[in-house]
Amino acid sequence: MPYTVPKLTDYSAPALEKAANECISACTAESAQVRTDADLKSFRDRWMARKQGILTQINDRWLKDAPKEAKREAGIQVNALKARITELVEAAHASGAPALDNECLDISLPGVRRPIGAEHPVVKTSNEIVSVFGKLGYSVAEGPVVETDYYNFEALNFPPDHPARDTQDTLFIAGQQSTPARDRLLLRTHTSPVQIRTMEKMRPPVRIVIPGKVHRNDPPDASHSPMFHQIEGLAVDTSITFGDLKGTLDHAMKALFGSSVRTHFRPSFFPFTEPSAELYVTCFICGGKGKRGYDPCRPCKQSGWIEVLGCGMVDPNVFEFVKDNGYDPKKVSGFAFGMGVDRLALLKYGVDDIQLFFQGDVRFFEQFG
Ligand code: PHE
Numbered sequence: 001m002p003y004t005v006p007k008l009t010d011y012s013a014p015a016l017e018k019a020a021n022e023c024i025s026a027c028t029a030e031s032a033q034v035r036t037d038a039d040l041k042s043f044r045d046r047w048m049a050r051k052q053g054i055l056t057q058i059n060d061r062w063l064k065d066a067p068k069e070a071k072r073e074a075g076i077q078v079n080a081l082k083a084r085i086t087e088l089v090e091a092a093h094a095s096g097a098p099a100l101d102n103e104c105l106d107i108s109l110p111g112v113r114r115p116i117g118a119e120h121p122v123v124k125t126s127n128e129i130v131s132v133f134g135k136l137g138y139s140v141a142e143g144p145v146v147e148t149d150y151y152n153f154e155a156l157n158f159p160p161d162h163p164a165r166d167t168q169d170t171l172f173i174a175g176q177q178s179t180p181a182r183d184r185l186l187l188r189t190h191t192s193p194v195q196i197r198t199m200e201k202m203r204p205p206v207r208i209v210i211p212g213k214v215h216r217n218d219p220p221d222a223s224h225s226p227m228f229h230q231i232e233g234l235a236v237d238t239s240i241t242f243g244d245l246k247g248t249l250d251h252a253m254k255a256l257f258g259s260s261v262r263t264h265f266r267p268s269f270f271p272f273t274e275p276s277a278e279l280y281v282t283c284f285i286c287g288g289k290g291k292r293g294y295d296p297c298r299p300c301k302q303s304g305w306i307e308v309l310g311c312g313m314v315d316p317n318v319f320e321f322v323k324d325n326g327y328d329p330k331k332v333s334g335f336a337f338g339m340g341v342d343r344l345a346l347l348k349y350g351v352d353d354i355q356l357f358f359q360g361d362v363r364f365f366e367q368f369g
Contacts, residue, residue: 003030005057011070016077019062023054027085031092040094047089055082118369122229122357125345126211129231132255133209136248138233141208143194145215146173150182151193155321156272164271169217171226187215191232192272195314195336196321198234203326205237206334211341222353229341234314236327236334242275242313245335249279249311256344257284264305273312273336280305285347299347308344311337 003026008019027047034040047054058078066074119127130140143151158165160181168189176184194210210232218224235244250263261284265277282288283300290302300306314336316329323329342354349368351357356364 003027003054005054005061007061007065011062011066011074013073013077016062016074020077020081023058023081024084024088027054027088031088034092034094037094040092043092044089047085055085058082116369118365120357120365121345121349121351121368122342124368125348126229126231126341129252129256129339129341129344130209130211132252133233135255136207136251138207138209138235141194141198141210142212143188143191143197143210145188145213146185147188147193148182149184149186151196152186152188152190154182155196155318156192157315157317158271162271164269171215171217188212189216190214190338191230192336192338194232195234195272196318199236199319199322199327200325204332204334205235207235209233220355222355223343223346225342225354225358227358228343228354230338231341233337234334235336236314236332238332240313240333240335242335245311245313245337248335249309249337253279253281253308257281260287262288265311268310268312270310270312272315272318273310274315276310276312278307279309279311279337280307282306285350306347309337309339311335 003023005023006019008015030043030046034043045053050056058081063071063074063078134140152170153165154160170189171187173185173187179185191210191212191214194212198206198208198210212230212232213227214230215227218226220226235248246263246265253261253263260282262282264280264282266280268276268278270276283290283297283304283306285299286292286297286304288304290297290300290304296302297304312335314334319327319329319332326332342357345351345357346354
C-alpha cells in the first residue's frame with residue numbers, strides 16, 4: 001500500500017515522532033524504487049507538489065489541524081520532517097539503486113595523460129633571435145601593446161599629421177576625441193616605442209632587444225595578419241657607427257641562418273633613423289640562385305635575396321626627446337633595427353600561410369613538437 005498521510009488524534013511528542021518516522025521510511029523506500037527520469041518526476045511530485053504533495057498534506061493535517069496547545073511541538077516536528085523529506089527527494093536520482101552499488105573504483109587504471117605541449121614556432125624563432133643577441137651582450141626589454149600616440153609616433157620623429165604615419169595602418173582605441181592627441185591610445189604598430197621607453201629609464205650605454213606583439217589594420221591573408229610579432233634592437237653609446245650596425249647584423253644573420261649567408265643593405269626611409277636601410281640576406285631556400293633546380297624559387301621571388309629587417313642610425317631628433325637622461329645627440333650615437341618574426345618563422349619552416357600560426361589547430365602545431 002502506498003503511503004498516505006494519517007490524520008492524528010494524539011499530538012504528543014512521541015506520537016508525532018512515530019508518525020514522522022513512518023513517513024521518512026516510506027519516503028526512503030519510495031526513493032529506492034526510482035529507476036527512470038519519469039519515476040523521478042512522479043516521486044518528486046508526489047512528495048513535494050505545492051497543492052497536493054505529501055508535505056503539503058502533512059502541513060495541513062499535522063500542523064494546521066493541531067489543537068492550540070500542541071501547535072508548538074507539532075511545528076518543531078513538522079519542520080524537521082520537511083527538511084528531511086526535502087533532503088531525500090533532492091538526493092534521489094534516476095540511476096536506480098544507490099550509487100555505490102553500481103560503481104567501483106579501479107585503481108589499476110592509468111590516469112589521464114596530458115600531452116606535453118610544443119613551443120609555438122613564432123615564439124621559438126623569437127627566442128632564437130633574442131638568444132643570438134643575448135650572446136652579444138644585449139639584454140631584453142618589453143613594453144605595452146596598448147601604447148600612446150606619443151611613444152608610437154611623436155617621440156619617434158613622426159610629427160602630427162606627417163604622411164609617414166600613413167605607412168602604418170594604425171588601430172586606434174575608440175572614444176578618445178576629447179583626449180589630447182599625444183595621449184591617445186592605440187595598438188602599437190611596431191616595437192620601436194620601447195626604444196624611447198628604455199632610454200627614458202636607462203642612461204647610455206644601452207644594448208637591448210625588444211620582442212613583442214604589434215598590430216596593424218591589415219586584412220588577414222596568407223602573408224598578412226592584423227597581429228604579428230617584431231623584435232627591435234637598439235644600441236647606444238659614444239661613437240657607434242654604421243659599421244657597427246653592419247657588423248652586428250651580418251654576424252646575427254649568419255648565426256641565425258647559417259654561416260654561408262651574405263648580407264646586403266639597401267637605402268630606405270624611417271622617420272626615426274638616419275640614414276636608414278633595409279637588410280637583405282641571400283635566400284636560404286635557394287642559396288641565392290633564385291632557382292631550385294629548374295623551378296623558380298618562390299620565397300625570394302627569384303631574386304636570390306630576402307628582405308629581413310629595417311634599420312638605421314638613431315635620428316638625432318629622437319635623442320632630443322630623451323636628452324635629459326644622458327642622450328645628448330652631440331655626445332652619443334646609436335643604431336636600431338626591427339624585424340618581423342612571423343615572416344622569418346614562415347621562411348624558416350617553409351610554411352606558406354601566416355594564418356596557420358594563429359588558428360590554434362593542434363594538427364599544425366604537432367609538427368613542431
Ligand atoms: N619600426 C620599423 C617598422 O616597423 C622597423 C625599424 C625599426 C626600422 C628600427 C628602423 C629601426 O617597420
